[in-house]
Every structure is written in structure tokens, then in C-alpha cells.
Amino acid sequence: MFDLIIVTAANKAQAAGYRAQLKGKKNFLVLSDPGDRRAGSLGATVNALRTIKRKKLNVSRLLICHSGGDAKRTPAYAAMGKAFVPMPDGRSILEHIVEAMAKLPPRQGVTVCCGDVIPRLDARRVKFAPRGVTGVAYLDGPNQARLHGVYVADKNDPGLYKVNDFLQKPDVKKGSYLVDTGIMHFDWQTAEKMLSLPIAGDIYEEFPKLLLSSFAPFHVSVVPSCDFFHIGSSRELLQLLSICDEKGKRFIVDSVSAPIESLGGDNIVTNVPDSYGPIRLLKGECLTSLPIGKDEWYHLKYSIGDSFKEDGLWEKHALSEKMVRVNHSRLLSLRSTIGKVVRVSCPLRIDFAGGWSDTPPICEQEGGTVLAAAVTLNGRRPVKVEIHPRRDKSLKIISKDLGRETLICSSSAINDSFDPTDWSCLVRAALHVTGFKFGSIGLDIIISADVPKGSGMGTSSILGSSVIAALLHVKRYGFAKSSEIDIDEVGEKVLRLERVMGTGGGWEDQFAGMTPGIKILTSSPGKEQKVKVEKIEVPKKVLKELSSRSILYFTGQKRMARNVLRRVLGFYEENPHGFAKILVSALKDNAIKAATALKRGDIDTFASCINAYWRDKKLLDAGSTNEKVDDMIDLVRPYSSAITLTGAGGGGFMYILASSPSAAVRIRKILEANPPGPSSKVHSFAFDDVGIKFE
Template sequence: MEQSKGVDWTVIILTCQYKDSVQVFQKELEVRQRREQIPAGTLLLAVEDPEMRVGSGGATLNALLVAAEHLSARAGFTVVTSDVLHSAWIFILHMGRDFPFDDCGRAFTCLPVENPQAPVEALVCNLDCLLDVMTHRLGPGSPPGVWVCSTDMLLSVPPNLGISWDDFRGARVIAFPGSPTYAMNHGVYLTDSQGFVLDIYYQGTEAEIQRCVRPDGRVPLVSGVVFFSVETAEHLLATHVSPPLDACTYMGLDSGARPVQLSLFFDILLCMARSVSREDFLAGRPPEMGQGDTDVASYLKGARAQLWRELRDQPLTMVYVPDGSYSYMTSSASEFLHSHTLPGAPGPQIIHSQVEEPQLLGAGCSVISCLLEGPVHLGPGSVLQHCHLRGPIYIDTGCFLSGLDIAQCEALHGLKLCDVVLQGHHVRLHGSLSRAFTLVGRLDSWERQGAGTYLNISWSEFFKKTGIRDWDLWDPDTLPTERCLLSARLFPVLHPSRALGPQDMLWMLDPQEDGGKALKAWRASWRLSWEQLQPHLDRAATLASRRDLFFCQALQKARHVLEARQDLCLRPLIRAAVREGCPGLLLTTLDQGGWSDTPPIAYEFGGAVLGLAVRVDGRRPIGARARRILEPELWLAVGPRQEEMAMKIVCRSLDDLQDYCQPHSPGALLKAAFICAGIVHIRSELSLCEQLLHTFGGGFELHTWSELPHGSGLGTSSILAGAALAALQRVAGRAVGTEALIHAVLHLEQVLTTGGGWQDQVGGLMPGIKVGRSRAQLPLKVEVEEITVPQGFVQTLNDHLLLVYTGKTRLARNLLQDVLRSWYARLPAVVQNAHALVQQTEECIEAFHQGSLPLLGQYLSSYWQQKKLMAPGCEPLAVRRMMDVLAPYVHGQSLAGAGGGGFLYLLTKEPRQKEALEAVLAKTEGLGKYSIHLVEVDTQGLSLQLLRSEAST
């Protein structure tokens, strides 16, 4: 099913409570825009909440003000005006409070899901899911206005929801089904038959919740998603200048206003509910606020009175999503593990991870963005996230480990972890970055006071087991009934003499008879409670380390795919490396070696190419001439055949040869030929003069030429390299067979850095009609088989084959690299095409055996279609026009080589059609300087001749 186009957001705002996180989260939004998750024109803003406890309502008002400021400035206004809201789709996401299972909050908690359709491969965070839901499921069709969404829940919304926005005004909330039992600890909406919200209950009584039950037996849960029309958003924005609501924004606080805490749902939206009276509204207090003093209550009453005046007349409606699901992300480790695993699943979930021994992973566990080396056991229902571990490590059921790397593995050896949460954190203390580690039990409650637990046992039992005392954890004036895990100073962040590791917490699981060393080291450390630790977490370092680990496992994945010759598309992964600024390691492994004859395709897949050696207009257009000279130098001449017109280069030192690997440097191919022929050793400590005199008693002159235009597509450079190597080896007194020469040219083209396959030298150096094949193996071995054809068929071919020089030189020097990138990315179309190329070669051989021109023409045209699929853009417009004109007169046609220009070869329906086709093309406008040439099969192949008169060969 096609995904809807989605909302073209004008502004996306992410609110956060820590000032030092603003730039970090701004970059994360920009990364998602580069991944194409967010429209390119969307304004992205990460905004700090004006106060730590401003509440969801205050954060919404402040974010709306910031959006209006930016849009007003972008529109050229010198003052903030709400007019800019009339044509804007604004999306506000609230980071909310800290999350005990992810240092970057619930928004950046990675989920055990992958998106194989995404153009860029990446970890999927809760933020990504919410962006997708809001952009493609809930948002489409909505008028301009403001969407607000919390990030503290997991949402699932079916496609094609079909929300009606006809005659809409006011605000609208999105509700999801939940059980009455679940609703006892949550918020629910009470609505009338038309969908208008009558009341909002939080932790309501059984009677209140029963009033909300729908015909399906479920209740509509408060989901954290709300939409404000432009009119309602303007009314809300207007409150930012009126005390005490001005204290919800940075402007009011900068002016000295006293902070006020507002709830989006139980302050701003509640005043719009139809059955709520003014008296009850002013007397109430939001659940976010808790029990405060009477002065705070009075201040809040003034804020609520202002909201009532502005928003009471705005209607509030509800959309119920019966097939959707909602799950609040609590601080319970058991619930977190349940949401990240698949209980009852037959196997583990391995997401963006590389695991050496997957058989050691238990059913229903999850491994997310990890590298696991060696024996790492993971029990059912456990989760590993952002870890690089090296076994032997044993993790039993009910565990969550995150943020650990190789350096911490030794602390895990010999342990059997069960029902614990172990996390590594990046912390910044007084400007210095370091690591800290926290350990809690799966069953522990962070906020349970008095009769709480730690490491799944009571505090009293923990104190007895470890020797730790209550005064180590809490201040003396903290009453026993007020002590909780959240405020316990358990976690070392700095040791006076060494770096910290997991062992500084893990000793508590099984205290050893060590004379109290572990306890003393723990007491000697500067320790913080969980709530004290939060402001010191370095979220930039955390996200950077996650990105590094993701691309580290991606490198392993790419290597495995390539070495195992798997047809798995890697382009999304390569895009990720480029767009997230991490191309180094990954792309280095991909930077080598084109169609089925071309390394690395030939190495990994094997190749088969059918080719003909031909003469053009009765001549062999490519050649080389070499001779020995007395001077210990290398004299190079690059064509034409007449030596006096050739470009001449003299190499007197090894420095003169250093540009042999720069293909466009003058004489680079000839220099590479001397190196590959073993005449010159470029890394030798001997000078060029010494090498030549010692081995040969003098130097060499090498002259190469080609009468074909540059970029002809006829394999000129490969055949030229073969001719040069053959001449040099002969004049050096060595005998080299043609098959060895084919492999030598492959080597030369790698040394020259042009790359390339073996089909050109097979086609040009071996005589007649033949097929070259290579198996998927190293070292590469090309085997050539002559194709037998019916008697007289070679002459028939000569009568029907023509070459047309299109007048277009292939300009795309990177065409080969583009094809190789597509191969390395394992694009399905390219991989399938490689299969088809080899298969069609074998079918074409049968057409030659039969001597069938129409069948050969059919394969020729099909071959051109395959080439275009392999290298999109290789068919210039003028060439397409020429081929269309010639189509009625030919059985088939194709550009030679990779395409893009050069020669077009034709198999004509009638014999000897050169003059006839010249007349046809002459009548066609816009073709440029083309020419038609006779072509015939060369049954001789590479030939060497001794020119005695010049003492050359």
C-alpha cells in the first residue's frame, strides 16, 4: 500500500529541559532531515524549556511563541505577529522528563524495529516512529495549525485513518483504546455522542472511568497528541503577554516573572471541556504539580483564570482510533523489557547488529545496535543495546545492558547476570568527560519510599549483604519513610586514583571476601544519586558513541555481505554514512574494483562476455612499437602512428614515473606498462638509470597509437595496454602468451587506477568470435572459447555489421565508479541485471551457432537495455534520436562499451547498407558530426612483427 504524501511541515520544534542539550537535539533533527524523514524546507528548532518544571502546557506556550518569532522574522516582520500561523503547519514535540533506560530520553530510545523501505539505513528511535505517525497517519488533511505530541509513549496507528476536518474549529485530541483497569492510573476522556469532550479524568474513580466506557468495552485514553486550529492557537499565544502566564515563556522569566507550572491537558485543554465549571476548574490543580503550598495554588488559580477567559469558547473534540494502540513508557524495567522483546518468539530479534555466535541468543531476546564477538549468551526476555562486547559473557533472563564496550568486558567475565539493569554513561564533571556506570534491579521502584528495594532485595537485606549503610546514601535528616532509590547516592562518578568501570557496581551482586576493598573503593569515590546524575549526562558524547558503534557494525555488515557474495542492498547504508558525516571506515572498504567481467563483479559473481575482434575500414586502428636504446632512459611517444606527430616524453628518473597511477597524466598508461612488465621497479632503492643499465644495458623507447577517437567504447585503452605490454615483453626478450597478456592488462588497469574488466582485451587481442568466462574465485582466471559458426557466416556478419561514430564523446569519467557503487550497494536491479547479462551471453552463443541474424539482433538490442539499466544516463539524447531513425533498418543496435557516446554498432537487415544509411542520417537534423564505418571480423588477433630496419618490434 502506498504511503500518503504526508504533511509538509512548516516548523518542527523539539522542546527539552536541559540547556546543554539544545544543540545536540538540533543536530539530531537536521540528521533526520538529511535522511529525508523531514521535508527539506521545514524549519527545525530545538528549544529549551524556560524552567525545569514548566510543565507540558508551559513548554507548549513557550514553543509556540518561539515558532511565531521565527516565522515572523522569516516573513520580514519586525514584530511577532500571529498572522504567520494562518499558513503554517507547526509540529511541537515534547521531550519531557528523564528516562531511566536512556540518557537521551524517551524520544531517542531505540526500538527493536527496522525500516527496509527507508532510503537511508538508520536506527529507529521513538522520535522517528512518532514523526512517521504524525506525518503520514494522523496529520494528513489537517488545516494549518499546531500539532503537539509528547514523546513519552509508543503509538501504533493504522494507515488511511480518514480523519474528517470539514468545518473544524477549536482543538482536537487523539485518543486510543485502553482497558478500564489500565485507565485507573492514566488519563481518559469523557465525550458526548458528537465527539465533544465533556471532561478529562486522571486516575479517576471507578465510577468516573465507567462513564467513559465505549460500546467496545474500552475507554479513550489520553495519548499526548492534540491539534490546535489557527484560531485557538492565536488565543493561546495571546496569553504569553498576560501575567501570570507570561511566566511560562522565556520572555516572562527574563523579566523576572515567577515560574508557573501548567499541564497541557489538565490546564489548557480542561478549560475547554464542556462539562467543567469555572469554579471546579479554578479550584483544581494538575497532576503534574502535586501538592504545593497555598501560595502556589493561588498563583496557579490566577493562571487558570486567564486560560478560562481566552479558551473557554473554543470547542474541544476527540478522534478515537479503535484499531490503534498506546503504551506509556513508564520507569518500570519489567515494562521496558516487555516493550523491547517478543515473549514467545521462536528466536531472537537482531536489529542493526553483528553477532558472531547467534545460536547463543535466547528466544525472544533483543540485540539492538551491537557488536558481539565470541561467546555472548543472552537469555530470553533480555535486551542488549549500544554494546560492543567480547565473550565469554553470560547474561540470563530479565536483563538490560546498554552503553558498554570492549574495555568493560573483563568486568563481566565469570558473572551470570540475572534481572538487572547495567548501563554505561558519558558524564561531564566540571568540564571533563568520563564514564560512569549504574546498576539497578529489574524489580526495583525508583520512587517507592520506605519499603523500597535495591537489586531486587529490601534495603535492610542489601545493607547486610554489602556493608553499605543508610548514611552512605542519604543525608541524616532524610526520614526513613522518605528514602527512595531515586535519591540514593549509589553511583560512583569519580575515583581519586583510577578510572571507573562496571566492577565498581557489580561487586554488590556478590560481595567477595576481599577484606572490604571493593566497599572502601566505593566509599572513596564521589557518588551521585540517579536524579543528581541527570544534569551531568553528556548527551552529545552519548549520541556520538552510538553513531560510531552503528557504523562500526555497519562496516562488519558490509564486509560480510561482500565477502559472502550476498545480494543484499547496501545503498541505504552507504547513504547513511555520507549524510551523517561518517563515510571514512565504511566507504574505504567499498572503494575498489563493473559489469560481469569487471572486478569486483567478476571476483564475486563470475562473468561471461561474448566478443568479436574487428578491423575498422579494413585496418587495425591500435598498435604499439618498442625498441631498445643505448641511453638509460625511457622515451615515450603517444600516437598518432606517424612518429613525428606524436607527443614525446623522456623519463630520466623514478620521479618522472611517479604519476603512473594518474590516468590523465601524459603517458601514464605507458609508464604503468613499464612497471607492470617488470622493467622498472618504482619502489626500488636503485635509480632508474641503475636499474636499466644493470638489467638491460640501456633504455627503451615505446610508441603507442590509436586511430579511434577518445571515448569510442571499443576498448581502446585496454587493447592499447595489451599491445604496449606485448611489445615491451618481446623487446625485453621475454615470451608472453595472449592469455597471460589478458590478465596482465587487468593488473595494469588496476595499477593505473582506471579499473576495468577483461572483455576488451579478450575481444581485441584474441581472434574472431569467442566467449570469455571467469568463475567467481580468486585468483581470477579468464578462459576463452572460440565460437563455431556455420560456414560463410563470418562473411555474412561482415556484410551486415556497421559502426556509426555518434560524434558524442563519453564525458562521464566516473561511469565505471557509479556502476561499482551500485554493485557494492547491492541494488536489487543491478544484481538481477548481472545475472541476466551472464545468462543472455550463453543464449547469444546459441544464436551464433545457428547463424541467425534476427536472433543476434534481438540479443543486441536487449543487451543495450541491460547496459542502460547498469549505467543510467549512458544514452545521450542525440544518440537516442539516431537509434530511433535507424531502428527500421536494423535487426538490433547498441552503443559500444559502457555507452554515453562513442561508436554505435548495427546489425543491418540488408547487406552492405553503408551508403543507404548515410543517406538516411543525412536527412535527420541535430545529429552532429557522425560518420559510418565498415567493419569486419578480424580472424588474426594480436600479431607481433620484427621491424629489422629500425631494430624495433
């Protein structure tokens, strides 16, 4: 490791920004060029050495990272500096550079490198001469040689050659060349001699000429190959660090608290505060914001192909003056208060009529029609998902309600097996259907569903919807703020998720939970199910009465919906043109009748439709009820207008529509006095008018 890492800056303002970003990190020192005048990399090196001598610092191994550029070609990160561009693992380019340099031979002396280029080479092959200056080069062809510095050397020691000449961007046609990596090392005796040099010049141009005139021994260490991570333009930034959605649109969204409404693709959005308002960008449009002074923001909108350096745009926008005025405390405050978590919450659903008609292959042959409502439970939206970034590339799945967690450390752990009895299967299936590739980013995925298991309230599908919505958001926008959820896309992926898990299921649960209020959901026959959602505008007076008469009771009877599903689909497939077809048609007609009754405020007809629905459920599968359920129904039937079990039936929640508000009070007392099991209880609920949302 290095005793000290010096990061150079072009001026005091840039240095202040670097110091703010390095605050709390040990062994770092930021130095600006003297007099706020560009000193060049050689001048900055001499200034660093003089500072060490003046401060009498005891340093054995020193690293100097030259970061004095103004990032004109990458305005998205000009305020921060390219050295601090965040990589996919959450670390900055500078952190990666320091890690790479620490792998070089641990010889005492000074190592110099570029602060915006990550070299990828075999550090074990590098040798540093005991005295003088050693450059590091790799073998490459003329295409790369024409773009960089080239060493001309004689072999004397294997892997370590004496330098005869150093050429900048030579006009070469063929052959192999010793191409400069930008890494240079010299001993402290040479560093002492350099103190007398002027604070000016380029270490990759003037300094080699000085060395060739016998200033100090000059060698080059040669490695077989070297790759570089370097961002030279906005297009390169997009190419190297963007997220690509399933429609092929590429984005970079970093430290954005303003809501994102639409991105057309090829967009870079950085450091945009909430005060900007909704972000809408066409293809190729980019946006970055600079905090100026105490409370001002300068919002810079530009095109992905704009060259601020060559086209004079830097001067047109007076960015040199604005960069000096950037308030780095405000910038870091923005970056530290966002980008930590994506939260999604969702209500449950109650089905009033038409269930089973939404399930393949029934809906594919007949089309589906379901009347359902999104509801909160006990004053809460019970389904919640949180996603946090991790420092490493692993994926941790955490269930709050189960108190369990598992760590995914390979692609096969996501994709190889989907056992629905495994508690983590749903999240792994969601990762699979959203196309998450292991190793692209590390995540903590935290799920919770504060509802009894086997509730019949669509919990599994709704949790799947919430996980998928959160994962798609992270995949496209990172951890930026957004209100955009494509309900159709999420709903379709939940169908795929349930097929992958082998549980089956229709579209009712996810669409009923994700969309607000009471609604009728319909689809036409066909393999591709497009679900139409029509919210039912129930008169306020009627909705109030409906709420006062409604009771939601957990029976304490637990069942797995997939077992009921298999029996119902088996019955349908054995009788596709007979009784089953007639029943499905009756289910759909009944849903339309119930929706019409609610629109008119006709609660009595609505109640009769619920009773018809319960009757038809039992005809489709006798397992929809049992003796304990029937006993409970008999207890409260005299005071009820309608009764049904939610979802597939067989247990879970019972929905009761009392004959009056006072009858509802009586029913609650009866149920509380006669619980069939220890977990049986009345739960409060309310119609939810929001649906799925980011929090």
C-alpha cells in the first residue's frame, strides 16, 4: 500500500471539490496547481514533491494521480471530476486506479499515473529499476501506437529495457511497439533532483526529453498486454456505463431526485434535484445540474453528441465560471440523500365476481371478465419491497416476515431451479424474467407481506408484481426517483414468473392489486392477453355504506391456491364445451352485472352477484369450501346480504356484506366469540385508491 496518495487539481475550486469527495478517507492529499494556473502534469508532480519536502512528510511509497482536467467532453461529471465517476460496483474510477497501482512492485519511491484511466495489466510482470525512472509499456500495433506515447528501447534485462527515445503519437505503419501506459516510477534520489525543475510542463512530453539528456537513468518495463478503462466522451460514457432496457434504450441515471417521466434512450441524467420537476427527455438528450452558491441550480441540457471542447459549447455556457462556483457540499448532499434504496408498496385485492375466467387456458379461449378491488389491510399497504445497492456483486434476498435470508453468488443460483416451496423462489424467478444478469450489480432485495399465508387475497402475485416493478426500475434508472410503472409490462411478467415457478395463475391478482379502487378487468380470447382496466365510479354515498357493511375475516384455514387451480383447470379441460364452458360464461356475465349494479348504487343486486359468484366457485371445485367454513357461514348468514371466500377459496379470508351497518357490528361480535382457530380474526380493510407505487 501507499503511505500517501496525492490527487492533483487544476485550481483551488476543483481541489475543494475533490477534498469534499475524499473527506474521511485516509492517506489522501489534494493539491491544486500554484496560482490557479495550469502547471501541466510535470509541474504538478514537482509541486507535489516540493509540498512533501516543505511539510517534512515521512513518505516511503508515494502515488501521484493527475486529475487536473476539466472534463469538457463529459459534462455529466464535470462538476465532480472524471476521477470520481461512479463505476457499477459503487466505487469511483479513482478507487479502482489506486487498487490497480497498489498491485505494482512495492518498491520505495514515487509512482505517477493518470487520474481518469484504469489500466488493466498483469502487475506481476512489472519491474522497477532500482535507480532513475521506469516507465511501463505494453506491446501493441500501429493503430494504438499512433494515438499514444511510444518507447524506443534496447533489451538488456528481461522485461526491463534501457530507453533510447520516446515518441509522441508517431506516424507508424506496421510492426509492434512499446506503447506507454501512463504509469511511471522513480526513486527518491531522482525525486530530490526534480525539486529544482520549474513548475511547468508535461511529464509525458518534456520529462522524457530531459531524461534522455542524462538527467537520470531511464528504463521501460514491458508487459505483454494492457487494456484501459477510459471515458473520453459522452458517447463512450454511455457505452461503458449505461443500463439497457428490454426495448434497447440505454440510460445513465445517477443521483437524480426529480421524478423521471420518460426517457427516449441514449440519455445521461446526473445530479438533478427534485425542484427541477418531472424529467422528460427525447432520444439523445442529456441533463445535468450544477448547484451554484447557496440555493441556485444551473440545469444544463445538451445532446449526447455535443463536443463541449471542440464546438465552443463550454465557453457558450460559461461553464468555467460556473464550475468555480459549484457548491460541492450541496452536490454531495444530493448524492448522499438519494441512490440508497428503491421502495415499492402495493395493496391486496378482493374479488367480487368473475374469478377463474382470467386463468389460462380459460381466458385464452373465452376471454376473461373480473370485478375486483384494491384494498389496504389493517390500515396498511401490506406488500412491500426494498432494494438497496451492495458493495459486492452478490444478491441477498431477505424476507422480513419470515425472518430469513439467502445469498446468491452465481448465475446458476438464479436460473437453475424454481421450486415454489422454496421461500426465495419468487424473487429468483423475478430476477430471471426481468433479465437480471448476475455480476452486473450487487443488491439487497428485501420483501415483506404482512398478511396471513394462504389468504386468498392475491398476495403471491402482488408480491411478484412489486418485486418485478422494483427490479425493472433499478435495471433502467438505477436508484433515481421515479413514478413510472408500466402496469401492462409488469402484469405480463408476473404471468411469466408464475409459469417459471410452475404455480400457474391468471392476471386478476396482479392487475387488481396494482390498479386503484374497484374496477372491472377484461380481456379478449387469444394467447396474448391484453388486460383492460375500467375503474368503477361508485357514488360516494354508496361507497360509504358499502364500507360500513363490509367485513373481512380470516378463517384460519390455510390452503395453497395452486392446488385448487389444478383441480379447476382439470375440470375445465375435461369439459371445455359443456358444463364448464357454461359456468365460465356465467362467471363473466355475473361480473358485468355486479359492476353495473355498483355504478347504479344498487347494493342489493351487487350482493346477489357475490352470492352467485360463491355458488359458481363451489360448482367449479367442491374444495372451495369445507365443513368449518360452512359452519362459520351458517353462524352469520341471518345477518348477511352476501358471503364469499376470497380468491380460490378453501380457506383464507372471508368477505361478508352485512345486511346493515348494525348487522355488521353483530357479525363481528359473533365471529370474535366463535373463532374456529387461534389465528381466526376480523381484519379492518379499506378500498385503496392508489394501487402500486414507489415510496
